[in-house]
Amino acid sequence: MLRPTSRWTRVRASAGTSTVDAPEATAWIVLGGAGGATGEHVEAVELAADGSEIARTRLGAHALSSWVRDREGAAAPRWVWNDTPGWYAGLLADGVRVGRCHDLRLAHAILRDAVSVREAPSLRAAHEWDGAPAEPTAFDAAATLFSLEGDRSGFATGPPDGMDAALQEFERQRIAVARSDDPARLRLLIAAESAGALLAVEMRAAGLPWDAVAHDRLLTDQLGPRPVAGAVPRRMQEVAAEVRSALGDPAASLDSQPKLLRSLHRIGIPAESTSKWALAEYEHPVIAPLLEYRRLSRLYTANGWAWLDEWVHEGRFRPVYVPGGVVTGRWASSGGGALQLPRQLRSAVRADPGWKLVVADVAQLEPRVLAAMASDGALATAARGRDLYVGIVESGVVATRAEAKIALLGAMYGATTGDSARLLPRLRSAYPRAMALVDEAARVGDDGGVVSTWLGRSSPPPSASWHDVQAKASDVGSSRGDEDRARRWARDRGRFTRNFVVQGTAAEWALAWLADLRGRLAAMPLASEGDAAIRSGRVFARRPHLALFLHDEVIVHVPEPAAPAVADAVREAADAAAALLFGAFPIDFPLDVRIADTADKS
DNA sequence: TACTATCGCGCG
DNA sequence: AAAGCGCGCGATAGTA
Structure with missing residues (x-):
């Protein structure tokens, strides 16, 4: 069954080891296409921990899975490939699970932008690795699921798939990490990112167990029986009739935001938006049925029978x-x-x-992460062994759990108004290190700088238009509008970088x-x-x-x-x-x- | 007809 | 209560 189509070579251990003919341990196995665009052949290159080549194997694509199974069992290597879904989905469909991988596309995206990587220019020059992930083909249990031999048109986009490209990119990445400011953290980040890539494919293959009957029952309870194609569910029709009656317009459109807004204005509701928290401001018989209509409509369109048919x-x-x-x-x-x-x-x-x-x-994952990143002992103490917000209350910083939550979320999101902003000074004095960390991240972003997570993922730099706006505001002839816009954009970016360090580390x-x-x-x-x-x-x-x-x-x-x-x-x-x-x-x-x-x- | 933008909702 | 971060998605409106 397994028929490697070319040589199996093994170099002898080169250094002065006493073991005769002992192969160097395989640390990585790089997989790449070897048959041109047809994908009929695959090459596997085994590398030692120092990056030296140990063996090279050429395989028919049909033989890949059993070969990978064997090598996984024998060497437990870290598999190196251009893009995890394109390789691993097929392996899993053949019942082959792997323990570890290095996803070149994901690692490229991290290293290219990481400020701790001094040799990022060589990575940035390799534009071909910048692309989006290859799209997995649609799941169809009856079809040749995940088959490598199957239609690969779904993989039209994606990173380079040849062996040479993979080896070159892997070499660039290894050098970039080794010469970076913090190789250990970047290695950890890439390993974690790659493990996630494996898991994403595994979870798609395994699926989330879903009771379609229970789902259908829930829909029927709330919406009425499933309507024939194109019809509106019965319960939605009934509620819509109540809304139209309250609007005094039997033909009112409920699904068009501008039309609905005009209808509301006609009956004396001067709302500026039809969002539910804007509508909640007003007391009027139309509000309750309108919100109910919205709720049902959302259920029907987002997670109704059509969703069930398509996704389960x-x-x-x-x-x-x-x-x-x-x-x-x-x-x-x-x-x-x-x-x-x-x-x-x-x-x-x-x-x-x-x-x-x-x-x-x-x-409370994010505030805990913040406490650790900032080495804020007071916040860590408030978090220990209990609800973090309760811990803040018990420390006497604020009076209620709700206040603690709003204040802390506001600190991490960059709130500038309302209760959240009002409570911030209390947090600043109680948790100076944590607050200093997010404040500094905001200042850097506001200034046009780049911030990084704990393991070294960096935020994208500001866009060219962002710089343009800032430059224009400092021109001699800048208008008040230019300056306001520049300040607004700078603050927007500050809130983004403020949150980036926390969300990213979480x-x-x-x-x-x-x-x-x-x-x-x-x-x-x-x-x-x-x-x-x-x-x-x-x-x-x-x-x-x-x-x-x-x-x-x-x-x-x-x-x-x-x-x-x-x-x-x-x-x-x-x-x-x-x-x-x-x-x-x-x-x-x-x-x-x-x-x-x-x-x-x- | 096909596209993009915006709104509104719901998730963390 | 509806400010402050990050998303995906469906419907509608507007544009090409």
Whole structure:
């Protein structure tokens, strides 16, 4: 079955070792296309830890999976490839899981902009690596799922796929990291980012267990029976009739913001916007049914039957996750709105029979991260072992939990008005180090500078138009309008960089948590035969697996007997992530962990 | 007809 | 209560 189509060479250990013919240990295996655009062949180059080439293998694409399985088992290398989805989806479909990788595209994006990388120009010159991720083909269980031999037209965009390009870029990156100001942190960041890339593919393959019947029941309860194509659900029609009656206009349009605004003005509601918090200002019989119409309309259009048909198949919701898709390093998603899982639909997330969900989220992740980054002992003390906002209240800084929350969020987001801004001085005196950190990040951004996260991901520099606006305001003949605009843009950017350092470092903590947890789950024993409802990827049929990641929350789908052990693993992984990022600094990350049949929030 | 921009909502 | 960060998505309006 496995037929490498060319040589297998092994160089002898070169240095003065006494072991005869001992091969150097394989640290990395670089995979790249070798057959031109057809993708019929793949090359694998094994590298030692010092980057020297150990072996080169040419494979038919059909033979890749079993070869990778063998080498994974023998050498546990870090797989190096241009783009994780393009390689790993096919491997997983063949039941091959790998432990570690180095995603060249994601690493390129980090290193290219990182201020700690002095040799970034050589990376910036390699524009071909700047592209978007390759789009995975649409999931279709009946088709040749994730097949490398299948239609690759879905991969039209994406980074270079040849072996030479991969080797050159990998070399550039290794040099850039080694000569950077902080190689250890960058290596950690790239490893975490790459682990996330593996996990994103794994979670898509495994899917989030979804009870379509429960979802349909929820829709029917609220909207009425599923309407025929093009019709409006019954309950929406009824509520719309109430709204139109209150508007005194049987033909009023409720879906067009400008028309609705004019209708409201006609009946004496001088709202400037039709958003629900603007409408809540007014007391009028039209408001309640209008807000109800909006709620139902949102449910119907965003997560109604059409969504269910498109995104849920064979009991699994399979969104496309986009690791590194947000400038701060957070994940984005593409399709299905995976990162907006509406609260009211959480009850449709349901474990398979004989399985459980372990649902875990971190309380107040960002302020905890801020405390650690700033080495703010007072804030860390307020956070220790309890609700951080309660800790702030108990320290006597503010009077209520709500105030503590608003004040701290305002500090991290750059609030300038309202309760939040009013409370800021109290925070500044109680937590000077934490506040100084975010204030300094804002000042740098306001000035046009670049800020970086704890592990060294840097914010993008200001755009050319941003500089233009600033330059224009300092011209001799600048107008008041020019100056106002420049100040506004500068403050906007200051708020962005203020938040960047915190949100970005929180994303790094979350990646470290995920990566550690992924390793723990992989090391757990398989469930016994026969107790699994096999619905998807064979790799996950009998094993606890991550099913959702949502910035500061994970859902693990787990055979019931293993649930308590997995709950422990989730907590241990959080402790490990804290130690990995912040060493001995005394900050903890308490989790809310539940073992349940659904993902409902209490 | 196809596109982009804006609003509004909901997620962290 | 609706200021201050980051997203994705659907509907509508406006433009090419």
